[in-house]
Amino acid sequence: MEGGESSAQIIKNAPSVLKADIWTHYGFYQLKGKNELDKSHAVCKVCHTKIKYLGGNTTNLRNHLSRFHCEKLTSATKKTADPAQRRIDEVLSTFPPNSEKAKAITQSVAAFIAKDLRPYSVVENAGFRHLLKTLEPRYKLPSRSHFTENVIPALYNGTKAQVMASMIQAKRVAITCDAWTSVATESYLTVTAHYISEDWQFLSHVLQTRAVYESHTGAHVAELLSRVVEEWQLSDKDVMLVTDNASNMIVAAELGKFPHVKCFAHTLNLASQRALKVATLSRLLGRVRRIATFFHRSTTANHYLKEKQKCLGLKNHKLITDVATRWNSAYDMVERFLEQQPAICATLRSPEVRKGQSDLCTLNETDVSNAEDAVSALKPMKDATTLMSEESNPTVSLIAPINAQLLQNMTGTIGDSPMIHAIKNAITTDLLKRYNGEAEKKILHTASALDPRFKGLPFLTVEERLEIYRGVTEEAASLENERTLRRTEVIDGPSAPKRKASSSSLLVSLLGQSFTDTEGTAEPKTPYAIAEEEIERYCKASSLPLTEDPLNWWRVHEITFPLLSRVSKRYLCIPGTSVSAERVFSTAGDVLCSVEHWDLFILSRFLSAKVSGVSSYGKLIPELASSHMVSITFGADLAGSESDLYSRTPRPAGSMEAECVHTVPVERRGQSGVTSGHQAFPVRQRSKRGKVHRNYMRSTKTATEEEMREETEVKSMRRSFSSAVCKSAIE
Numbered sequence: 199m200e201g202g203e204s205s206a207q208i209i210k211n212a213p214s215v216l217k218a219d220i221w222t223h224y225g226f227y228q229l230k231g232k233n234e235l236d237k238s239h240a241v242c243k244v245c246h247t248k249i250k251y252l253g254g255n256t257t258n259l260r261n262h263l264s265r266f267h268c269e270k271l272t273s274a275t276k277k278t279a280d281p282a283q284r285r286i287d288e289v290l291s292t293f294p295p296n297s298e299k300a301k302a303i304t305q306s307v308a309a310f311i312a313k314d315l316r317p318y319s320v321v322e323n324a325g326f327r328h329l330l331k332t333l334e335p336r337y338k339l340p341s342r343s344h345f346t347e348n349v350i351p352a353l354y355n356g357t358k359a360q361v362m363a364s365m366i367q368a369k370r371v372a373i374t375c376d377a378w379t380s381v382a383t384e385s386y387l388t389v390t391a392h393y394i395s396e397d398w399q400f401l402s403h404v405l406q407t408r409a410v411y412e413s414h415t416g417a418h419v420a421e422l423l424s425r426v427v428e429e430w431q432l433s434d435k436d437v438m439l440v441t442d443n444a445s446n447m448i449v450a451a452e453l454g455k456f457p458h459v460k461c462f463a464h465t466l467n468l469a470s471q472r473a474l475k476v477a478t479l480s481r482l483l484g485r486v487r488r489i490a491t492f493f494h495r496s497t498t499a500n501h502y503l504k505e506k507q508k509c510l511g512l513k514n515h516k517l518i519t520d521v522a523t524r525w526n527s528a529y530d531m532v533e534r535f536l537e538q539q540p541a542i543c544a545t546l547r548s549p550e551v552r553k554g555q556s557d558l559c560t561l562n563e564t565d566v567s568n569a570e571d572a573v574s575a576l577k578p579m580k581d582a583t584t585l586m587s588e589e590s591n592p593t594v595s596l597i598a599p600i601n602a603q604l605l606q607n608m609t610g611t612i613g614d615s616p617m618i619h620a621i622k623n624a625i626t627t628d629l630l631k632r633y634n635g636e637a638e639k640k641i642l643h644t645a646s647a648l649d650p651r652f653k654g655l656p657f658l659t660v661e662e663r664l665e666i667y668r669g670v671t672e673e674a675a676s677l678e679n680e681r682t683l684r685r686t687e688v689i690d691g692p693s694a695p696k697r698k699a700s701s702s703s704l705l706v707s708l709l710g711q712s713f714t715d716t717e718g719t720a721e722p723k724t725p726y727a728i729a730e731e732e733i734e735r736y737c738k739a740s741s742l743p744l745t746e747d748p749l750n751w752w753r754v755h756e757i758t759f760p761l762l763s764r765v766s767k768r769y770l771c772i773p774g775t776s777v778s779a780e781r782v783f784s785t786a787g788d789v790l791c792s793v794e795h796w797d798l799f800i801l802s803r804f805l806s807a808k809v810s811g812v813s814s815y816g817k818l819i820p821e822l823a824s825s826h827m828v829s830i831t832f833g834a835d836l837a838g839s840e841s842d843l844y845s846r847t848p849r850p851a852g853s854m855e856a857e858c859v860h861t862v863p864v865e866r867r868g869q870s871g872v873t874s875g876h877q878a879f880p881v882r883q884r885s886k887r888g889k890v891h892r893n894y895m896r897s898t899k900t901a902t903e904e905e906m907r908e909e910t911e912v913k914s915m916r917r918s919f920s921s922a923v924c925k926s927a928i929e
Contacts, residue, residue, distance in 0.1 A: 416449025
């Protein structure tokens with residue numbers, strides 16, 4: 199009888215931790231004089247028989263039920279083993295290191311380290327090891343050195359091979375490059391490749407982020423780019439180079455003989471920055487910036503602003519403070535101010551906010567009117583900047599039509615105020631200085647002609663359009679001739695055996711002149727004639743709506759325009775901006791600032807290579823089908839502890855591993871032995887207030903007065919930034 203009572207004692211139910219079904223029929227006596235169970239013997243609830251309990255082994259309990267109370271045995275208790283009570287040797291057993299399951303888990307750990315920007319030391323963390331032990335007790339986590347020396351490098355090598363195999367199929371590869379400076383004042387150069395795949399997918403891979411310790415001259419940049427082209431076997435891809443407008447980048451393109459397009463986003467930034475220097479607008483920005491800064495620093499003002507936003511039915515948006523190097527942040531700051539102007543005015547007039555603030559003031563009616571005019575005048579530049587920063591579509595075809603439209607928008611009108619007139623004049627003057635080279639203009643206009651959205655080229659004269667399409671025809675014919683020549687060389691190679699003339703060919707040789715019907719035969723068309731026909735049909739076809747994808751259009755019409763489609767792949771793969779390269783150090787900056795010692799940013803980017811492939815283990819890695827791949831080459835080993843992050847200087851080339859071609863943070867070996875694997879990875883240079891300062895590399899060419907002044911300002915900000923960082927590091 200369950201829970202029954204003996205002459206002396208009551209049977210207590212087994213504790214809940216004993217989950218086997220057999221304990222339904224057994225319990226324990228309570229120790230005399232104690233509030234504890236006597237677990238040395240289990241007691242049968244049916245016959246009150248005491249059975250020795252060895253702790254964990256229920257065989258004798260099951261045997262007792264089977265022998266004396268077989269009717270109590272249920273189907274569940276008749277099982278030979280309880281799944282919840284696994285044998286100790288089964289729990290403690292481990293996968294062989296070379297088993298498929300162990301390899302898959304190890305590879306997933308490597309992907310976690312790289313994609314989530316974790317240091318190698320994470321595999322030594324107790325919490326992480328506990329997590330893996332809980333998920334799969336039989337898996338033995340390899341050592342940290344195994345990941346640094348084997349797993350991650352193998353993953354990189356496999357991914358690099360896949361990317362190279364993918365790029366080798368491209369008609370042309372365009373590269374973007376940008377130089378930047380880390381928080382430790384170390385210089386880096388990032389190179390990104392762009393191309394169109396066989397199925398018309400626009401693909402991008404970061405090829406290298408290389409530490410640069412030498413002088414940032416155009417000659418040295420050209421040498422670095424040439425090494426990248428050679429390493430990635432791009433010499434036959436007619437590489438197109440996209441950079442910012444820095445003079446050393448222009449020199450590098452000339453010395454490296456790269457066809458060159460200047461970053462349109464940077465061009466827009468330079469023109470807009472010139473507009474922001476207009477005296478009236480500059481003073482207006484100073485006033486708006488002062489108000490936005492006050493709200494950022496005052497918790498009281500920020501609280502009352504939220505209350506006023508709620509009362510006035512405005513969106514709960516924070517005010518924006520501009521960043522010196524990003525003109526669009528100034529636009530966003532003014533636009534947000536105008537959006538929240540009623541709430542701002544009401545907040546600044548409240549006694550609680552004005553208490554102790556004698557110099558608070560908002561904009562007057564004239565200032566607000568000027569702010570509205572400035573936003574209206576700069577909106578085309580803002581829209582163009584946003585559009586050119588997108589990476590999903592090829593953007594080089596957008597440069598010429600957008601540039602022409604911006605110049606048209608910046609034409610002065612009778613109703614323009616003096617400030618608007620000055621803004622438009624500043625932007626027009628700067629834009630007219632850009633893209634004046636004949637080679638660069640031809641690239642931009644050809645790309646627009648091959649974009650079915652802009653093929654009409656309305657921004658060109660009739661003669662200019664005819665010249666562009668004549669060039670496209672010649673290039674299409676040339677590509678077809680080269681293709682035919684290569685095919686002929688393969689078929690009729692020097693080692694190809696000569697075929698014996700057949701009887702049918704001899705018959706044609708003897709009687710062909712007399713019996714061939716010459717009236718019905720036509721001479722084969724030349725590639726140039728075929729290209730002309732394709733151009734004619736292409737121009738007569740309906741233009742693609744501006745919202746449609748030009749690559750998708752070419753994917754559908756590739757069969758209709760076989761020659762023209764090859765030329766299109768050569769031009770539509772060129773990005774109109776170097777934003778792709780800039781995003782690399784933007785991500786790095788965010789990572790290093792938010793999590794101080796995450797040092798796998800580079801590896802994170804390479805692991806996201808935009809190709810589908812098989813890893814070194816022969817297993818498909820889904821993570822390899824996303825966005826970018828990164829390789830980093832350190833010119834010299836950077837030894838030092840984490841505390842040296844802000845102050846150390848690079849070791850001379852030749853010490854330790856000079857030219858260490860690793861895409862992963864290596865174990866640094868300093869004078870005191872192996873130090874932590876935390877590498878000072880590249881980030882944007884930040885001032886004490888968190889602003890970003892670009893470090894455009896300059897060549898040895900003579901700089902203009904304006905360039906010298908800008909360079910002086912940047913250097914001054916760097917000195918302030920370095921002093922602040924060193925001070926905080928010491929403290």
